[in-house]
Amino acid sequence: MFDADLLEEALSLGNNRMSQVRSKISSEWPRRSTRPDGDGKARHPLWDRDSDTWFCLHCDGKITGVQIAKNLWHCPECGAVPVDILDTAFWCEDEGKSLPPIGDKAKSDISKPEFHVVDDRPKLELNERNIVLLMRSALLDDSTNVSERLGALLAEITVDEDNDVWIRSKSDLWPDDKAPTQAINVAAQLGIEIEWETMWSKIPFH
């Protein structure tokens, strides 16, 4: 979106779509909902109420009839939907008379896009489940035959409270003298200690 041509294209597509949606919506509403009268009175599109002052359920402020009509009955401050726009602020003692006006914010200003830079790089959450999964897949990577793959699948992998790992592999499936190189590498990348031991156990079949 920092590419000016791409941005212009995207904005024009978005703006075209927006005016289509706006005109479709206004065609289904009373005319007074999108065109306030000379005194600035606008009609709520969902129920028959006319007023020149409106209130958003979520914001403490007054909205003029012109403002709310222009913004298709969405709050100019927080974007709340038409059902949350009311003609009295019943939650105020004076029904909202003393509330300050809500400014014409840039939310409905279509010429100035808002940018949010989103960091979408994958992040690794180190918890027991993820560590076990990564260790087992590293062991599978170290396996060169069926017996070792079974050994990788059946190895007991324990993670302690410091996220350090203790792996017990079955000596009948995994050679005693074979180091789990990939598992050691992965542990080093994750900054965790790895403890390796082989133990005797009953293998699934002979």
Ligand SMILES: [Zn+2]
């Ligand atoms: Zn609001």
